[in-house]
Amino acid sequence: MAGSVPAELSSACADVAAVGPTDAVGGKQAQYVAAPASTAEAAALLRAAAGLGLAVVPRGSGSRLDWGQAPTSCDLIVDTRRMDQVLEHAAGDQVVAVQAGIRLDELAKVLATAEQRLALDAPSSSDGVSGTVGGLIATGAAGPLRYRYGSPRDLLIGITVVRADGTVAKSGGKVVKNVAGYDIGKLFAGSLGTLGLITEATFRLHPLPEATVWVMLDCPDSATAASAVRAIADSPVVPSAIELSWASATAPISVSALIEGDADSVAGRTDRLRELLDRATAGQSSARTKRADDRPGPHTLAGGGAADEAFRVLRPLSDGREPTGTLVRVAFWPGQLTAVLTAIRAAADAAGLDPAIGGSAGAGVLEVSVRAEAAVEAVADFVAVLRAGLDGLSDGLPPSRASAVVLCAPAAVRDSVDMWGRVPSLALMRAVKDQFDPEHRMAPGRFAGGI
């Protein structure tokens, strides 16, 4: 329903409008969309929104706007599209400062001109829309490079945020080594917009590798796949990624390693790894290599085939349209890969499902994709049985060693399933939320524990 924009908002921000058809979050239609062009304008906007008691949800490219539970209310979407500048690229110091609305692929182009990269390769949406830097931080999204370089929080060295009441705050700075003060950047990483709006971020960069090669092999079962993953991890070749792709219960499991560096170095390490893998899998599967066609960037899953298809379907959607399936992220201790794969398949069997499984097996993170056609009850059963299975993986220290979080799901599934599962220290998280957003107006209800 389009209404007129309150004067408080339009005097704070030059670009505010009543909403269009795609301005919704989790099916909740907002009332207004504002696009501030600077931190100062964003601060004025949030201050005005606070005065009006509006619920606020930040939005980047919208490619992962459907992550998390649907917010309980959403009055104002703050779109970061006008904050899309590179503020400072200090190539000699291997550091870049950007506005949060810059898209990852745009940033990659700028950095590549200096033979550098931000080592984050979270996938783009299925129609090729890349996430924004702010969105990547807020969702904690990552890709195969997380094995070697971590997720956004590991590369973030400085951040500027605007709190719900319009206060601007920064932490960290422009240098990689910095322990002055608390790390608000880490706190905001993965927070899904519930603590405030990210407006600027500074990252540590790495040299762009001259050559990149994937070494891939197909394994007949999860035990073989796990020993392949382990062999790669234990090898001296220092891979940048160790991925796994398993399209369905009856398909072989594809394991891949990404080798990057100078051309000579990559050639030598690739040969070494192939020999090693042939020995480790006792000739059951033979390693082949595939040269990556483009410069490293947001990756498609290695392996190709049906799993890739499943994930392509479930790749983030731009414009925050309804997800076309359910995506579950399973995090675990890397040594328990076989048990985790078994638990996923067992839970799927129990629910009558046959999902695709894929992700950074070496780092202990996998995603499970369940297509939209699956019945809501089946998805709910799958998640419940999976969580029970993962609970069994801990000996008590710590109390849980694995988690299954539903990242996104169609509305009917969101309404029936606890998307977050058990979360350690939820009480402390609530206390943090209460301090940062006492009126609970930043993406309320989207986060764990109904935060």
Next chain:
Amino acid sequence: MYDSAPIDDQLAIRLARICGADGVISDPQELRTYECDGLTAHRSCPGVVVLPQSAEQVAAVVRECVARRIPFVARGSGTGLSGGALPRADGVLIVTSKMRSIIAIDPVSRRAIVEPGVTNLAVSKAAEPYGLFYAPDPSSQVVCSVGGNVAENSGGAHCLKHGFTVHHITGLQIVTPEGELTWLGDGTTTAPGYDLVGAFTGSEGTLGIATKIIVKLTPIPEAVTTLLAAFTTMGAGGAAVSAIIGSGILPGAIEMMDALAIEAAEAAVQCRYPEGAGAVLIVELDGPASDVEAQTAMVRAICTAEGAYEIRAARDAAERAAIWTGRKSAFAAVGRISPAYIVQDGVVPRTALPRVLDRISELSAEHGIRVANVFHAGDGNLHPLVLFDDSAPGEQEAAEKLSGMILDLCIEHGGSITGEHGVGVDKSRYMPRMFGADDLDTMQLLRCAFDPRSLCNPGKVFPTPRLCGEVPGVRRAPHPLVASGLIDQF
């Protein structure tokens, strides 16, 4: 408003019931052992010291403190360089040195679960049989505790390539400032919810006490080369650093020392660095054997091109240790050439290093105060050692003033007041030079979430504490925390 109960025999008895009779120290002479950490310029005798042996004992002690509104401070090995473990006369000092068990090592998952009193090096030693090590390696690693490392987000020479403590912590059991035991994270890289592990690490003991730590272990690289290169000037050494990084090589470590630091190290440990060096560079390369070989050749070529007159390469572990001895002993070593010194921990962007070092040299000459320079050249983390005679009137103040000017220089160049030692009490007064009032206020929201009563290591990091639940604004009366004597305000 803080009506703290006194530290008295009654409290000592209750603490002894929790920690055992030999887990409580009340004798004034013994208490003095704990009056400072590695930063000896600040001393304060604790009201009472406890040495708990378990997480449950730590929690019970904290609950006792909460019930009596007594502030408490945690201390690991007491090697900290910012006074983060400086105790309070009106408070309890909780020392974790009896909690030194390595609970479990999981080599396939590359995780270890350790108690906070375990020394940094002990973790690597225990992991070695599995071909793994614990990457963050502060120079004090033989003594410093993992719990302390978590509090300070410690770095070390190898952190440019291998990351700091926060990159290697995947889970923490903590005692909250309310006295509850709870887990942050779960040992995976992606636990659900807010990243409280990331927020807690580096919070300098102000958000609670870590009682179990799940660390990530790293494969020992296949090959390591350690090179020592001697240059006649700092400028030449700095140019070599830039060229090495600019070539795309990411060394495991790249350290630099100036002539004065070398002189001190020689006097202390006879490291026999090349004579007449204006600067020495220590470069360590690690990784697959063929890569290391190629990179070593490149680094040698670069150093030679920039004027290195002598280059040594370690041929075995003993020679590698010998090269590092001089660097690792540097801080303590200046004690041989000066009665007293202040060690700073500023950071500047690497490309600003040459200018900043020149300016430090100018300031040193202008003020007639010697400054020895030791630093992590790869990441711009400087450790200027400002030398003075504490028996000569006015020298300490002059040295402190010069230290402050060096920190200002770092901030001017877009750097930081602390790269790895932490803020503690030593640098809290500089925080407003780096951060605005709103920045500090926002950070303290986190503190209020964890420690609403302001009992957990109060007076550290932030120059002006925030009363939790307060609305920032104009103050007319002294801050209540100042009035109650709980903190000092600069």
